[in-house]
Amino acid sequence: MTGRRAAAVVGALLVVWVAYGLFLRSRRVPRPPPPAGEMRGAWHVHTTRSDGRGDLAEVVRAAREAGLQFLVIADHNVLSPADMGWKDGVLVVPATEISAPYGHVVATALPRELTREERQRDALGTVKRLGGDAFLAHPFHPGRPFTRWARDDWAGMEVVSNDSFWGLVQRDHAWWRAGKALLILPWDPGRAMLTFYQDPARELGRFDAASARRRIAFLCASDAHGWPSYGAAFEAFSMHVPVTPSGDGPADVDAVRRALLDGRATCVLDARGAASGVRLAVAPAGDRIDLRAAVPPKARIAWHLFRDGAPMGTLSAAPPGWSWNCGGPCPRGAWRVEGRIDGEPWIFTNPVWIE
Numbered sequence: 001m002t003g004r005r006a007a008a009v010v011g012a013l014l015v016v017w018v019a020y021g022l023f024l025r026s027r028r029v030p031r032p033p034p035p036a037g038e039m040r041g042a043w044h045v046h047t048t049r050s051d052g053r054g055d056l057a058e059v060v061r062a063a064r065e066a067g068l069q070f071l072v073i074a075d076h077n078v079l080s081p082a083d084m085g086w087k088d089g090v091l092v093v094p095a096t097e098i099s100a101p102y103g104h105v106v107a108t109a110l111p112r113e114l115t116r117e118e119r120q121r122d123a124l125g126t127v128k129r130l131g132g133d134a135f136l137a138h139p140f141h142p143g144r145p146f147t148r149w150a151r152d153d154w155a156g157m158e159v160v161s162n163d164s165f166w167g168l169v170q171r172d173h174a175w176w177r178a179g180k181a182l183l184i185l186p187w188d189p190g191r192a193m194l195t196f197y198q199d200p201a202r203e204l205g206r207f208d209a210a211s212a213r214r215r216i217a218f219l220c221a222s223d224a225h226g227w228p229s230y231g232a233a234f235e236a237f238s239m240h241v242p243v244t245p246s247g248d249g250p251a252d253v254d255a256v257r258r259a260l261l262d263g264r265a266t267c268v269l270d271a272r273g274a275a276s277g278v279r280l281a282v283a284p285a286g287d288r289i290d291l292r293a294a295v296p297p298k299a300r301i302a303w304h305l306f307r308d309g310a311p312m313g314t315l316s317a318a319p320p321g322w323s324w325n326c327g328g329p330c331p332r333g334a335w336r337v338e339g340r341i342d343g344e345p346w347i348f349t350n351p352v353w354i355e
Contacts, residue, residue: 021187028188031067031235035276035294039245039256040238040268041070044097044106044137044158044221045230050075053226056083060090066234069245070256074106074137079113085249093253097137098123103146104137105154106221108257124153133261135219138164140202142171149206155261156217157210159203159348162233163223165196185228190235190271192228197269197345208309211334211351217260218336218350220267237269240278263350273299273341280337280349286329289352291337292321302340308333330354 034040046052047059052075054062063071070091073083079096086092096113098105100123107114110132118126127134136157139146141164158164169177177195184192210216224233241259245252259265266278278293295301303315305324315322315337332354339347 017183020183024184024187024191028191029271030274031270032274032276033067034069034240037242037244038240038276039069039091039243040240040270041068041072041091041093041256042222042224042234043072043219043239043260044074044095045071045224046075046097046226047073049078049080050097051225054230056087056092059224059226059230060087060092062230063090063234064088066231068234068238070241070252072106072108072260077113077119079110084253086247086252091245091249091252091256093256098127100124102148103139104141104144106135106137106158107132108135108261109133124148124151128153133257135217137161138167138221138223139206140164140200142167152210152214154216156219157203157207158219158221158223159200159207160197160220160237160267161200161203161223162193162196162221162236164200164203165198168198169196181228185232188271189229189232190237193232193236194269194271199345205309208306208334211336211353212308215263215351215353217263217265218267218348219260219265220348236271237267240266240268240276242279263352265350267348269344269346272344272346275339275347278347278349280335280352282330282335282352282354283323286354287326289315289324289326289330289335290321291315291323291349293339293347296341300342301346304338304340305335306338307331307335 048055072093072095074095074097076097081094083092084094095108098119107127110130124134133155136146138161181192181195220237222233224230242264243255243259268275276294280291303322305312315324334351334353336351337349
């Protein structure tokens, strides 16, 4: 191939890429601010205090530009309570990712970081003794899986995890995902990150099995390190919590932590569709499961209901919400909803429990 012909081919490919990029940009999901009474944020973020690419100020700026109101900072084996509170319009919630022999654990509400001996001997037990809450980090990561499933002294688990997705790409040599992400990245960073998304079937199975026995929290983890950028990770998905910020840093940190822990939080893949006010509840009579959400009016949306992991069916429309009629008292169990938009995974609620 001559140099002129090669240049022509490269030019044609560039034109196609730009045209495709402009098409993607035109379809980029809007990011309206959350309504009153709701905050959105990223769970599990790293800074230069451990293996992150940016310092706290850079991470906060990226979160603000992505439309987030809080960050759960979980650097490896360090805890920085002095960073707690409002920073340039973003609430910083301190946490730590503990490297234990049986897997990684994100802990919140700790008075201090764990010593090396505590991490190696009994990290979960130490977190509990110190009055903190432990969450399993990327429990099915190909390189760092959680292995002590007989333990039940943890409060929740990361079901969706960017770090697990990247680990699967490396394990399976699925480099086409990375190539596709790079092509999309300049035009829609959040959608680019979702090219790594894979069905978390094992995580969902383990979560459902555990939540059928006791109350645990469902989390989607950015596990953001700054590659390819914090902004891309923050635009891909976030945790939505029904919290009204007061402006008091410690009080707001406590409110966000409690909402993430007690089942009121919702995971939304924001790059696929805007959503707010997602609330799942049992009707007062106990004979119906109700869902309310503000969603795009013309989108093709399906809401799938699960009880203890078993599919129960699709919720029927009853604007401005959706419902499932149990035909009598709804049976006991952990009930949760997965929403799909245009056929793609989009929203995961935490369960509501009927005892």
